[in-house]
Amino acid sequence: MLRELHRRGTVTAAATALHYTASAVSQQLAQLERDVGAKLFERLGRRVQLTDLGVLLADHAEEILGSVERATLALEEASESISVRLTAGVWASVASGLLPTALTALAATHPGIEVRTRELAPEDTAGAVRDGALDLSFVIDYANYPMPWDPGLERAVIAVERLYAAVPAGAVPAASVTLPELADHPWILPGSRSHFGHAARLACQSSGFEPRINHEVEEQSTALAMVAAGLGVTLVSDLGLALRPPGIDVVALGDALTRTVSVAYRTRSARRSALHLVIDAVRTAAAEKGLGAHEPMVLP
CATH class of the missing domain: 1.10.10.10 (Winged helix-like DNA-binding domain superfamily/Winged helix DNA-binding domain)
Structure with missing residues (x-):
């Protein structure tokens, strides 16, 4: 303090x-x-x-x-068996899409490792690790908007996700759509201060238009519920698809957008074997969903 x-x-x-x-x-x-x-x-x-x-x-x-x-x-390191408690920063799609599989597998092979989670906004998790409030956290880097990085932290790439257009059922009859083709639709996005909200706005601006944002909401599940009600369109990632309610069509983007999900941890924690066992379990869960990171991420 x-x-x-x-x-x-x-x-x-x-x-x-x-x-x-x-x-x-x-x-x-x-x-x-x-x-x-x-x-x-x-x-x-x-x-x-x-x-x-x-x-x-x-x-x-x-x-x-x-x-x-x-x-x-x-x-x-001196203990014959690993018994440790780690606190991880998560957000909704990671907590629902990766952790159940990863932590169940980890408990079967290393029951002494207890992982507790704390849900934070993705842009806040790395700072909480740096400050010592968390042992590790999940962080996001969008292809068009990488996250500023702290030299006291290291990261392990977990998954690479694609982004899709989430639209009301029947609103886009084609198998794929480009962002300019969605320019006339109302949009549902987080605020511009959020990492996702800023990355989505940049993607639209790079495609030549400013999105008309009728509804500014922070929770992905809320945005998807509003899309299902016909109130606009949004973007959703692979892991976010698990939160999709009925009444939504998920359409591939012709101008592909991706984001990299990594685990951040303090550099001085790099030798903690329990930390790397957690990372391996989550990385395996991501690979089982077809989201494995095949190439190391190039840091800005």
């Missing part, structure tokens, strides 16, 4: 990054100050600022947290 306060500047921002309430963070920081026996913070209006001693301790925070992680790794 001290590290995040130093990094982000406010208790509220630190609490948001760590998924705690601001009051919980304030209480823990006050306890830290009592434990240290020195003044670490001072109030400037509504803001909390680190004192010189607070900055000094914050400078050691990364080393302290790294030591804890290295100690955890040493214990795992």
